[in-house]
Amino acid sequence: MIQVENADKTILESMGVFEWPVWSKEVSEFPWQYDCAEICYLVEGEAIISPDQGEPVTITSGQLVQFEKGLSCTWKIIKPVRKHYQFE
Secondary structure (H helix, E strand, O other), rough: OOEEEOOOOOHHHOOOOHHHEEEEOOOOOOEOOOOOEEEEEEEEEEEEEEEEOOOOOOEOOOOOEOOOOOOEEEEEEEEEEEEEEOOO
């Protein structure tokens, strides 16, 4: 499952999002499997995440996204991505 929400800066700061590591990736497409749950905040970019089971989800800058443990999907990065992330 993928959960997406537009996050308020106050909430992001209270979660410590801006202290999390940063991951960047150029326009590309690749398969991915989540060995643990992840929460991330897209600082910039756009991607379409297509779960092996389910409908594609488009994520864009300014969104807080949660990926469940065990999710298998394909990332298709439309615009270069930069995100803060944390594994749970």
